[in-house]
Amino acid sequence: MENDELPADVAAMWRLRETPRRGPKPSLTLDDIVGAAIEIADAEDLAAVSMARVADRLGNSTMALYRHVKSKDELLVIMSDAALERPDPMPEGVDWRTGLTFWADGVLTAIRRHRWYAKVPISGPPAGPNNLAWFDSALGVLKDTGLPEEAKVGVVMGLITYVQGEIRMAFDLAAGYADNPDAFQRFGSTLRRVADPRVYPAVARSVEAGVFDEVGSFEEDNEADFDFGLQLYLDGVAAFIDRVCVKGE
């Protein structure tokens, strides 16, 4: 095997690690470990994932895990690739704009099943099989736009950044809301108390208009915000495509 040059975590995600031939049979698989870690993170939180808890859930001792995983960080990286299922196949013959909307909605629902996903720090370009599948799906939608390859990659990376950023913020806010709903409900009155209109005139205008006083249903609001921001970004992409290649799609 010539996978010496592959980074360790990439090799692990593609299950390319050399299988040894001698020695006792492993009572533990990488898949077991990753699966248990994902279950814990789904049920509680990414912070609840500790090597001890994962091992406990598998009936093994903590240190046994380190035969299969080099460090906890590596486990997190592998988890985050495994948790994303493959994207649904793109409907045939869609234009790039509906395609990317479809794609972004797919990302949103996929991550909704594993809210901790947005908290794993991104350490590099998408290198695992599942992340790469999503990347490929978005890139494929742009095939007929006439953009040069590099620009396609740029557009998709920007989209990933937007979607992840939006999701992360939405989930953080939702967690804050769950912790302390009052802080949100009373945000308007908090601002009225604390924000001097002479120092914060624009905020004061919005406060006066009552923008911060109605707190709608959280989930639905987020869905709407997500689409709103997404369409703004896609408007920008459309303008970009027109600018770059005048022949259009």
Place this chain on the structure above:
Amino acid sequence: MENDELPADVAAMWRLRETPRRGPKPSLTLDDIVGAAIEIADAEDLAAVSMARVADRLGNSTMALYRHVKSKDELLVIMSDAALERPDPMPEGVDWRTGLTFWADGVLTAIRRHRWYAKVPISGPPAGPNNLAWFDSALGVLKDTGLPEEAKVGVVMGLITYVQGEIRMAFDLAAGYADNPDAFQRFGSTLRRVADPRVYPAVARSVEAGVFDEVGSFEEDNEADFDFGLQLYLDGVAAFIDRVCVKGE
């Protein structure tokens, strides 16, 4: 004082906590603590900020800090507001688009001085004095667009999300790059080895085109990507403004 209704962290950020009248003089200020924590985070990392290290740097014991701060999380929230200096005043009479570009560049340079900022989880709407100043600045730029207040807030929140997401991802990637530059330099060849063109056709096309083989200077690339995505978003905002209020700006 009638600040009973204010959330504890908000009261702390605005320095509205009741000053006691009896008892020994505090040898420690909230400002001291926050300042020391920021210094540690600037010099090393957000992960390096522990109550013990902060106390050490101040020549106090760990537990002394808990007289001024309810928990470490509260300290993080207060830190993240204190670290953002006030925005530069907006140039007089700019149109909204150059204004928001100016604003976004300001955020970028402000956070560049405190890279850990992007790692603090957002727990609610911007409630500290500095964060609120930035919020006000962006909101003020949209004054003459004719958008309803709620839409302005939506646009600014979307912009914050985009900017923070972009910055966070850029910094995460930069950290990953610093850890392991090879993974980036060889990303093209990694993909060639691991990504079957039949499964990942669009990725394969980009790989073939050599998109992943040239790794430019990191800082400059990021600056360009940031502006690129920002302009896309602003194009979207422009379209939105036209759609909502036809009379224009």
Place this chain on the structure above:
DNA sequence: CTAAATAGCGTAGCATCTACGCAGTGTCGC
């Protein structure tokens, strides 16, 4: 059957956050 390679795991070290309660100190009311 022997020897090598490999799996699991016990121990221990180190760092983290923080609950609890005690001792000392400075101020207010009289």
Place this chain on the structure above:
DNA sequence: GCGACACTGCGTAGATGCTACGCTATTTAG
């Protein structure tokens, strides 16, 4: 001036976390 009281700082200790190291048991190649 003087006592009572409120408040500060801090020591201890527990809970939890990651992981280096090395021992023992197990399995298979030869």
